[in-house]
Amino acid sequence: MMNKSTLASYIDHTLLKPEASRSAIVTLCEEAKTHEFKTVCVHPYW
Numbered sequence: 001m002m003n004k005s006t007l008a009s010y011i012d013h014t015l016l017k018p019e020a021s022r023s024a025i026v027t028l029c030e031e032a033k034t035h036e037f038k039t040v041c042v043h044p045y046w
Contacts, residue, residue, distance in 0.1 A: 005036055008035050008036045008037055008038075009036065009037075009038050010038060011035075011037045011038055012037065012038060012039045012040070012041050013028055013031060013032040013035075013037045013039070013040050013041070014040075014041040014042075015028045015041075015042055015043075016041065016042065016043050017043065018043050018045065020042070020043065020046070025042055025046050028040060028042070
């Protein structure tokens with residue numbers, strides 16, 4: 001059985017909307033750090 005931390009290491013946190021605001025990107029990254037997600041995927045603009 002996988003624990004929460006191990007499971008989180010398999011998750012990509014994603015926000016690909018081209019119109020995403022800077023604050024939305026910052027929030028996404030903060031969530032990824034908090035939950036220890038593997039990666040963050042954002043639109044190339046960011």
